[in-house]
Amino acid sequence: MKSVSDCFTKVKKNCFQFIKSQETSTNKFKNKDRMLKSYLIPLCFWISKKINRKKTLIIGVAGGQGAGKTTITSIASLILRKYFKLNVFKISIDDFYKTRNERKKLSLNKHPLLMTRGVPGTHDHKIISNFFKEIKSKNFKNITLPKFDKSIDDRHENKLWYKVTTKPDVVIFEGWCVGAKAQNSSKIKKPINSLEKIKDPNLIWRKYVNTQLKTNYKKLFNHLDEIIYLKSSSFKLLQKWRIKQEKRLWLNSKKKKNFKIMKKVDVINFMQTYQRITQNMFKDAPKYASIIFKLDSKHQINSAIYKKR
Helix, strand or coil, X not given: CCCHHHHHHHHHHHHHHHHHHHCECCECCCCHHHHXXXXXXXXXXXXXXXXXXXXXXXXXXXXXXXXXXXXXXXXXXXXXXXXXXXXXXXXXXXXXXXXXXXXXXXXXXXXXXXXXXXXXXXXXXXXXXXXXXXXXXXXXXXXXXXXXXXXXXXXXXXXXXXXXXXXXXXXXXXXCCCCCCCCCHHHHCCCCCHHHHHHCCCCHHHXXXXXXXXCHHHHHHCCCCXXXXXXXXXHHHHHHHHHHHHHHXXXXXXXXXXXXXXXXXXXXXXXXXXXXXXXXHHHHHHHHCCEEXXXXXXXXXXXXXXXXX
């Protein structure tokens, strides 16, 4: 019989190697054993019990910017592959951002704020929809998917795109707004920050984004079999974590030419475009998520809620 301790023994070396690759001299991961034994390995047991070899399981992982989605999903993918011998494909909704040129056209035709990647409407929902349909098709053969480079704010060249050549047992689809729901129209009228007040006084941007959630993104998220939500205590804390994330991105990208990394003030301004949906998810996501991982101020998971469905 498989057990958490047996799994930990077999995956800890690989997990710790990955964690080390994500650390910097000033930002070390703490309580690694506890994170694996108490939260991520039990999560993988939960996922493994839902596997149907004839049908790909699509799991959405949501949480605010800087919450740790990439780290948690990377470790979970590693465990699922190594210990449970599952074919796992992990991708971020960020990889489906429209190109800079496409967002430029959108900003000219709809609203200038749509040049900024992030909110619903700045992703290519048609590619995502086709991916979900293909992955669940009985006749799946292969599919190529875009890969986004945040350091240049545009897609990688085609030769670096993801190539899915065999049908996965599990797809982990992570992103800050995965599973987000539209607000009532009356609730978007009052601006929640200076960006909305100054740059969207006529609600054009807010209405466009909210309509995207009501329509195209609602259809996309209906493809998800389960949603895991990483819940932080405040938006201010997410800003702090996102600034640290940007520093790591700079360290990993400083050898590239023409890379674009944001300063602290840029991150804070950038995140104002995310604030409305993020704060709405603080209230709504725990209602529909299958699992809620609560994060403390030190960026650690401190509790897990598994909901019966």
